[in-house]
Amino acid sequence: MNGFGGKEACKGKSRKRKDKQGVEPEGEDKNYFRWNIAMERELADILREERSLGHKGDGGWKAVAYNTAANILAAQFNLQISADNIRNRVKSWKKFYGVVSDILSQSGFSWDSTKKMISVDEDHVWEEYVKSHDDARGFRFKVIENWDDIVDLCGKDRATGEGAETGADATEVMTPTNEVDHVDLDGDTQDLEDIHVIDDISPTSTNGQKRRNCASNSSDILPTKKRGDVKDVIADSIARMALSFEEFIHADTKNLDPAEVYAEVQAVPGLSENEQLKACAWLIENDKQFHMLKALPIEKKKKFHVICNSFIQTEHKETQEFTHHFWPDGNDQFRESADLYARVMAEIDHAVTRMVFENYGVEKYHDDHFQSTSHTLRFLTYKEPKKFEVDVGLRSHTDKNFSTVLHQNHVNGLEINTKNDEWVVFDPLPSSVIFIAGDGFQVWSNDRIRACRHRVILRENEARYSSELLSVNKGMIQVPDEFVDKEHPLRYKPLNHLEFLRAHKDVGETEYAAQAYCAI
Numbered sequence: 001m002n003g004f005g006g007k008e009a010c011k012g013k014s015r016k017r018k019d020k021q022g023v024e025p026e027g028e029d030k031n032y033f034r035w036n037i038a039m040e041r042e043l044a045d046i047l048r049e050e051r052s053l054g055h056k057g058d059g060g061w062k063a064v065a066y067n068t069a070a071n072i073l074a075a076q077f078n079l080q081i082s083a084d085n086i087r088n089r090v091k092s093w094k095k096f097y098g099v100v101s102d103i104l105s106q107s108g109f110s111w112d113s114t115k116k117m118i119s120v121d122e123d124h125v126w127e128e129y130v131k132s133h134d135d136a137r138g139f140r141f142k143v144i145e146n147w148d149d150i151v152d153l154c155g156k157d158r159a160t161g162e163g164a165e166t167g168a169d170a171t172e173v174m175t176p177t178n179e180v181d182h183v184d185l186d187g188d189t190q191d192l193e194d195i196h197v198i199d200d201i202s203p204t205s206t207n208g209q210k211r212r213n214c215a216s217n218s219s220d221i222l223p224t225k226k227r228g229d230v231k232d233v234i235a236d237s238i239a240r241m242a243l244s245f246e247e248f249i250h251a252d253t254k255n256l257d258p259a260e261v262y263a264e265v266q267a268v269p270g271l272s273e274n275e276q277l278k279a280c281a282w283l284i285e286n287d288k289q290f291h292m293l294k295a296l297p298i299e300k301k302k303k304f305h306v307i308c309n310s311f312i313q314t315e316h317k318e319t320q321e322f323t324h325h326f327w328p329d330g331n332d333q334f335r336e337s338a339d340l341y342a343r344v345m346a347e348i349d350h351a352v353t354r355m356v357f358e359n360y361g362v363e364k365y366h367d368d369h370f371q372s373t374s375h376t377l378r379f380l381t382y383k384e385p386k387k388f389e390v391d392v393g394l395r396s397h398t399d400k401n402f403s404t405v406l407h408q409n410h411v412n413g414l415e416i417n418t419k420n421d422e423w424v425v426f427d428p429l430p431s432s433v434i435f436i437a438g439d440g441f442q443v444w445s446n447d448r449i450r451a452c453r454h455r456v457i458l459r460e461n462e463a464r465y466s467s468e469l470l471s472v473n474k475g476m477i478q479v480p481d482e483f484v485d486k487e488h489p490l491r492y493k494p495l496n497h498l499e500f501l502r503a504h505k506d507v508g509e510t511e512y513a514a515q516a517y518c519a520i
């Protein structure tokens with residue numbers, strides 16, 4: 001997925017790593033970029049040159065090296081790219097280096113220089129290794145085209161300790177120190193400044209989500225002084241993220257014949273003329289969905305209408321109201337971006353839940369499940385912690401909804417509890433999202449999928465922004481028969497999800513609340 005472009009929107013305010021905070025659109029294609037191999041190779045060449053000029057010291061690359069690289073890449077690839085983008089890329093390389101070289105130092109692993117990936121002698125050796133090296137999991141089939149450059153530019157550091165980010169350091173970036181485990185997030189110290197909700201962006205609307213400081217009907221959500229800054233930052237971030245995701249999702253779209261798409265859409269019962277046109281536009285961008293539609297028998301196409309409607313609906317009433325609250329004179333750019341953002345987040349939710357259903361061999365339930373899914377988009381702002389504040393954020397909890405797709409700015413804070421009861425910091429690339437299974441997922445899966453315990457602890461001196469798409473089942477969540485047998489007796493009564501959420505809307509951060517509510 002894309003990285004962020006780098007032009008400031010927070011004018012006149014000096015912020016650390018501000019480039020990630022905002023981009024003022026200038027030219028359509030200049031502002032958003034994704035690292036590709038040509039850029040990576042060019043970056044490596046520039047850094048080698050910078051190294052020969054002595055712009056790499058004991059503490060790592062000097063600022064001049066990052067600035068030079070940013071300037072050259074910007075000109076060469078016609079991009080907005082900042083020194084921080086470069087710094088982050090190098091940080092990722094160091095992480096890759098740390099993790100991969102640790103793997104390669106073990107017997108049973110080698111580097112396949114043709115495939116540019118790790119080669120594993122036997123699967124069980126890999127399974128053994130990742131049991132104790134969680135951060136290695138994603139590297140089994142990861143193609144690292146520029147591994148030689150990474151070794152050249154980051155490997156030396158490791159050998160000499162110079163500016164090093166070793167495997168251990170890299171893990172440390174992702175794994176909090178032990179003291180974190182003893183942090184007691186007292187309710188009084190919670191400092192979640194604002195949560196802004198665009199509620200119920202699903203085609204058919206039902207209000208069942210909990211709200212914390214819901215923005216849509218309150219006029220004193222933000223301190224007046226900061227209101228402009230925060231909303232602008234959010235607006236800019238949403239615009240960038242929406243485009244970035246959309247571009248990613250549709251990156252490998254094959255060209256479809258519009259006439260064929262139109263003919264297929266016409267065969268879907270229940271679409272108005274307007275919806276047909278929007279569906280055509282959407283399907284042309286989504287070839288996989290198109291092939292799925294084509295494969296459906298006619299009676300199933302009716303259901304497709306609902307699914308496709310949840311994606312093609314572009315003007316949500318809720319987004320309009322939300323936009324109006326912050327910009328009484330309107331802000332079309334924000335409204336459109338928020339709609340697009342919600343839509344692509346919903347596509348991610350759709351794709352991931354489908355994969356899970358398929359993985360468990362129960363994909364036949366997925367269409368029904370998604371039809372009764374309602375989405376809520378929420379923006380969260382965490383104030384920069386004050387000097388004397390230490391443990392601010394959100395205490396450990398599981399989400400009561402079905403699933404959450406979460407995206408954040410560059411300020412870390414989200415921590416995930418692993419199976420071994422360790423807290424791991426979510427340290428994403430700018431374009432990564434995290435998919436969190438909630439209580440609803442756990443109930444549906446009869447405990448095969450555990451709801452994910454997570455918390456937020458702010459440790460950086462910057463405001464943190466996150467946005468999350470929450471999915472809720474508007475009907476009953478029922479364990480599929482396939483999940484019940486002798487070894488797995490039925491654990492839950494059917495759960496009326498909205499009733500459950502209503503019953504818990506005033507309860508703070510709780511863990512596994514559904515278990516207490518509907519366990520047998």
Ligand SMILES: O=C(O)CCC(=O)C(=O)O
Nearest residue numbers: 380394399408414456466
């Ligand atoms: O802001 C985040 O990263 C997490 C928010 C969260 O966990 C929640 O709203 O339930």
Ligand SMILES: [Fe+2]
Nearest residue numbers: 397398399454
């Ligand atoms: Fe949560």
